[in-house]
Amino acid sequence: MSSSGSGxxxxxxxxxxxxxxxxxxxxxxxxxxxxxxxxxxxxxxLRYEELYRNAYTLVLHKHGPLLYDGVAxxxxxxxxxxxxxxxxxxxxxxxxxxxxxxxxxxxLIMTMIRDVLMYMDKTFCERDSRIPVxxxxxxxxxxxxxxxxxxxxxxxxxxxRSIYRERHHEVIEQDLIKHCLAMLVExxxxxxxxxxxxxxxxEKQFLEETRQFYRRESAEFISQNTxxxxxxxxxxxxxxxxxxxDHYLHDxxxxxLRAVCHxxxxxxxxxxxxxxxxxxxxxxxxxSMIDDLHRMYILFKRVPSTLAIVSDCxxxxxxxxxxxxxxxxxxKKNPCKFVQSVLDLRAxxxxxxxxxxxxxxxxxxxxxxxxxxxxxxxxxxxxxLSLYIDGMLKKGLRAAGEDEIxxxxxEIVTIFRLITDKDVFEEFYKIxxxxxxxxxxxxxxxxxxxxxxxxxxxxxxxxxxxLEGMFKNIDLSTEINRGFQLWFQGASAGKxxxxxxxxxxxxxxxxxxxxxxxxxxxxxxxxxxxxxFYRSKHAGHKITWQTSLGTAELQARFNKGKKExxxxxxxxxxxxxxxxxxxxxxxxxxPKVKVLLKSPNTKKIEPDHMFMYNTEYTSCLxxxxxxxxxxxxxxxxxxxxxxxxxxxxxxxxxxxxAIVRILKARRTLEHSLLVAEVHKQLHARFSAEPQLIKRRIxxxxxxxxxxxxxxxxxxxxxxx
Numbered sequence: 001m002s003s004s005g006s007g008x009x010x011x012x013x014x015x016x017x018x019x020x021x022x023x024x025x026x027x028x029x030x031x032x033x034x035x036x037x038x039x040x041x042x043x044x045x046l047r048y049e050e051l052y053r054n055a056y057t058l059v060l061h062k063h064g065p066l067l068y069d070g071v072a073x074x075x076x077x078x079x080x081x082x083x084x085x086x087x088x089x090x091x092x093x094x095x096x097x098x099x100x101x102x103x104x105x106x107x108l109i110m111t112m113i114r115d116v117l118m119y120m121d122k123t124f125c126e127r128d129s130r131i132p133v134x135x136x137x138x139x140x141x142x143x144x145x146x147x148x149x150x151x152x153x154x155x156x157x158x159x160x161r162s163i164y165r166e167r168h169h170e171v172i173e174q175d176l177i178k179h180c181l182a183m184l185v186e187x188x189x190x191x192x193x194x195x196x197x198x199x200x201x202x203e204k205q206f207l208e209e210t211r212q213f214y215r216r217e218s219a220e221f222i223s224q225n226t227x228x229x230x231x232x233x234x235x236x237x238x239x240x241x242x243x244x245x246d247h248y249l250h251d252x253x254x255x256x257l258r259a260v261c262h263x264x265x266x267x268x269x270x271x272x273x274x275x276x277x278x279x280x281x282x283x284x285x286x287x288s289m290i291d292d293l294h295r296m297y298i299l300f301k302r303v304p305s306t307l308a309i310v311s312d313c314x315x316x317x318x319x320x321x322x323x324x325x326x327x328x329x330x331x332k333k334n335p336c337k338f339v340q341s342v343l344d345l346r347a348x349x350x351x352x353x354x355x356x357x358x359x360x361x362x363x364x365x366x367x368x369x370x371x372x373x374x375x376x377x378x379x380x381x382x383x384x385l386s387l388y389i390d391g392m393l394k395k396g397l398r399a400a401g402e403d404e405i406x407x408x409x410x411e412i413v414t415i416f417r418l419i420t421d422k423d424v425f426e427e428f429y430k431i432x433x434x435x436x437x438x439x440x441x442x443x444x445x446x447x448x449x450x451x452x453x454x455x456x457x458x459x460x461x462x463x464x465x466x467l468e469g470m471f472k473n474i475d476l477s478t479e480i481n482r483g484f485q486l487w488f489q490g491a492s493a494g495k496x497x498x499x500x501x502x503x504x505x506x507x508x509x510x511x512x513x514x515x516x517x518x519x520x521x522x523x524x525x526x527x528x529x530x531x532x533f534y535r536s537k538h539a540g541h542k543i544t545w546q547t548s549l550g551t552a553e554l555q556a557r558f559n560k561g562k563k564e565x566x567x568x569x570x571x572x573x574x575x576x577x578x579x580x581x582x583x584x585x586x587x588x589x590x591p592k593v594k595v596l597l598k599s600p601n602t603k604k605i606e607p608d609h610m611f612m613y614n615t616e617y618t619s620c621l622x623x624x625x626x627x628x629x630x631x632x633x634x635x636x637x638x639x640x641x642x643x644x645x646x647x648x649x650x651x652x653x654x655x656x657x658a659i660v661r662i663l664k665a666r667r668t669l670e671h672s673l674l675v676a677e678v679h680k681q682l683h684a685r686f687s688a689e690p691q692l693i694k695r696r697i698x699x700x701x702x703x704x705x706x707x708x709x710x711x712x713x714x715x716x717x718x719x720x
Contacts, residue, residue: 019057019061019063021063021066024058024061024063024066025066027054027057027058028058028063028066028067028070030054031051031054031055031058031067031070031116032070032074034046034051034116035071035074035075035113035116036074036078038109038112038113039074039075039078039109043112048115048116051116052115052116052118052119055067055116055117055119055120056119058120059119059120059123059124064120064123064124064128065124065128067117067120067124068120068124068125068130068133071113071117071133071136072136072140075110075113075136075137075140076140076144079106079140079141079144079145080144082102082145083144083145083148086098086102087099087102087145087148087151088148088149092154092157092158092161095154095155095158096155096158096159096162096173096176096177096180097176099145099146099155099180099183100176100179100180100183102145103141103145103179103183104179106137106141107138109137110133110134110137110138111134113133113134113137114132114133114134117133120133121133131190131191135190135191138186138187138190139187139190141187142187142188142190142197146183146184146187146197146201147197152200152201155180155201155202156201156202156205159177159180159181159202159206160205160206160209162177163177163206163209163244164209164213166244167213167240174247174248175248177248178247178248181198181202181248181249181250182250184197184198184201184202185198185250198250203250203253203256206253207253207256207257207260210241210257210260210261211260211263211264214237214260214261214264214265215264215268217237218230218234218264218265218268218269221233222269222272222273226278226279227273227276227279227280227281227283227284227292227296228279228284228289228292228295230269230273231273231292231295231296231299232295234265234266234299235295235298235299237261237265238258238261238265238299238302241257241258241261242254242258244257245257245258258302262302262303266299266300266302266303266306267303267305267306270300270303270306270309271309273296274309274310274313275313280313281293281296281310281313281314282313282317284296285313285314285317285349285352286317288348288352290352290355290356293352293356293357294355294356294357294358296310297310297356297357297358297360307360307362307363308362310357310363311360311362311363311366312366314349314352314363314366314367314370315366315367315369315370316370318345318349318367318370318371318374319370319373319374321345322342322345322370322371322373322374322375323374323377325338325341325342325345325374326338326374326375326377326378331378331380331384332380335380335383335384335387335388336384336387336388336391338384339384339385339387339388339415340388342371342375342415343411343412343415346371346411346414346415347411349367350364350367353367368418371415371418372418372420375415375418375419376418376419376420376421376687379421379424379643381419381421382419382421382422382424382425382428383424383425383428385412385415385416385419385425386425386428386429386431386432387428387432388412389412389429389432389451390432390435390436392408392412393436393442393443393447393448393451394436394441394442394443395441395443397443397444397447398443405447405450406450409447409450409451409454410454412451413454413455413458416455416458417458420683420686420687421643421686421687422459422463422684422685422686423647423650423651423685423686424643424644424647424686426463427510427644427646427647428644429455429467430466430467430470430509430510431510433448433467433470434470434509434510434511436448437470437471437474437502438502438549439551445471448471449471452464452467452468452471455467456468459684459685463685466507466508469505469507469508470504470508470509473502473503473504473505473508473509474502476503477501477502477503477504480501480503480534480537481500481501483533483537484501484530484533484534485498487533488526488529488530488533491529496522496525496526496529497522497523497526499523499526499527499530501527501530501534502549503534504546506544510646511546511548511549513544513546514545514546514547514548514549515548517545517547517548517569517570517573518573519547519569519573520572520573520576522576523552523572523576527545531543547569547570548569548570550568550569551566551567551568551569552566552567552568552569552571552572553565553566553567554567554572554575554576556575560618563619651686651688651692652692652696654682654685655678655682655688655692655693655696656696656699656700658677658678658681658682658688659674659678659693659696659697659700659705659706660700660705660706660718661681662674662677662678662681663705663706663716663717663718664718666718667717667718668709668715668716668717668718669715669716670712670714670715670716671697671714671715671716672714674693674697674716675690675693675694678693679693697716704719705718705719706718706719707719
């Protein structure tokens with residue numbers, strides 16, 4: 001076999017096993033001249049096919065080391081020349097430009113040399129574990145140019161100084177820095193050892209200088225400005241650093257840069273910013289400064305652990321404000337005001353969570369915990385809420401549209417969820433609902449039923465079963481009275497007073513049995529007729545008259561005209577029979593409604609006092625409602641006892657049932673675990689106090705439902 005090669009000079013002919021060192025050196029000499037022409041920018045004058053053939057011939061005839069080492073030395077010689085003539089003499093302002101220009105030129109040269117020596121890369125380099133030619137050239141540039149003498153320190157200084165100037169809003173050549181940093185990255189990506197010169201020559205010191213820069217600036221700025229000013233400042237700085245990273249830093253540097261900035265600008269000052277007594281988080285929350293709060297949230301979100309500081313501050317503030325509401329002595333006089341204050345507070349802070357904190361669940365959870373804390377401090381909160389609903393459903397929604405009604409009911413349900421003693425609420429809600437239904441003062445049956453449906457969705461069917469039963473009674477009473485009126489017309493030819501009777505199931509309604517009342521004969525006879533009619537339709541049903549819940553409309557004649565008086569049943573009895581019932585007699589002689597005259601005109605009734613019908617009574621109204629004498633009606637009054645006796649008794653039964661149910665399933669259980677399980681099962685209705693549970697355990701032991709372990713007194717066993 002014979003081969004020939006030329007690099008622009010004479011050719012050689014030889015057998016591949018007979019090439020001498022002299023012949024190989026001659027071929028290399030031709031190749032070296034070609035490589036130098038490439039280095040000098042004269043590549044267009046070369047014949048690449050001949051250069052490639054000569055390199056192929058040397059490798060084929062086992063002279064790869066000669067070729068590889070010769071190429072390396074040629075590249076090194078050129079780089080040494082560049083370093084001496086251009087790099088060593090470059091000023092600081094010129095250094096980046098000179099370096100990047102020579103780097104781009106060197107990469108182009110190495111690309112062309114690699115193409116010529118492609119066969120050597122694929123065979124000799126792989127076989128002898130030599131790095132490819134292109135990587136070799138990059139490594140030589142790194143060691144000869146970039147790593148030369150003081151060049152690394154000089155390069156680092158120029159880069160950091162440029163960035164420092166940019167942070168002071170001077171204009172710099174970002175593209176030049178970008179290319180220079182890309183050069184450092186590429187020089188560190190070549191085998192065999194992949195030196196991380198980007199990190200060594202730039203990144204490490206860059207991050208440290210960044211840390212020191214922002215440490216100084218933040219300390220100075222925060223001492224002279226408000227919290228909102230500081231937040232705007234660091235928002236600007238962080239955006240600048242993100243932009244800087246995107247423009248010319250390596251991708252791996254961006255998260256490191258962010259971490260440094262977050263430490264110095266956010267983490268180190270998070271508590272200080274929130275706790276600032278003048279313009280901190282409390283100030284921003286109290287003044288609903290949504291934009292500044294949202295900025296704080298977005299910035300703190302970069303360091304998730306700092307969000308808890310803001311959340312805890314809001315929670316503490318809400319608890320503080322709520323506790324002040326609870327401590328207000330006016331609550332008892334005006335419970336509706338208390339509930340409205342809570343609703344307003346909730347609307348304000350939940351609005352803040354939605355707008356300023358993007359509806360963050362952790363903030364909503366903190367807010368819920370704060371409201372739960374203060375609203376259950378006063379055990380009358382359940383009663384207050386029921387009174388608020390009572391007032392709203394009587395008159396507060398008459399002019400409201402469907403959307404507003406739905407919104408108002410949802411607001412109430414959110415407060416209801418927070419109340420621990422839901423069984424207390426249920427008891428008072430029954431009382432107030434009963435009053436509305438019997439006095440026909442509810443704004444709308446549909447709204448009432450919608451409210452009950454929401455309570456049912458929250459607590460289940462058992463919670464609202466009696467409330468729904470009360471409504472069914474009222475609906476059924478309408479049908480019964482319609483039938484009675486038809487029957488009454490036939491039985492008595494319509495003679496006698498008209499009556500409307502609400503037929504109530506005693507188990508649904510929260511009223512004690514009324515004391516006996518002697519009705520006027522005319523009314524009593526009509527009532528007896530109704531009883532006969534009802535028994536004829538519902539055999540076996542017992543009828544008990546609840547006169548304390550009734551009202552009457554009477555026509556009264558006075559000298560100046562006829563009036564229609566709306567009075568309580570007891571007042572009706574007095575007016576018709578002139579009864580001696582002191583309390584209700586006095587209500588009819590009240591200065592505001594003088595249907596009767598009293599002599600002497602005092603607040604007390606003595607045996608020798610006289611009452612007479614006031615024929616001179618006048619009023620601008622035709623229909624006059626005369627209330628009973630009381631500070632407030634039973635349904636509207638705040639009861640002194642937070643937990644009604646009926647509720648307390650029901651709690652005992654529920655605790656008993658829970659204890660038995662749990663031990664029946666477990667057979668044996670330790671005291672603390674039993675208490676915890678009982679509390680867990682009953683928490684949807686009320687908060688079962690450990691003392692109550694302990695007392696009920698003792699009662700069940702006495703009743704032989706369970707027993708204590710003989711060896712461990714804290715262990716209980718179920719007795720079948």
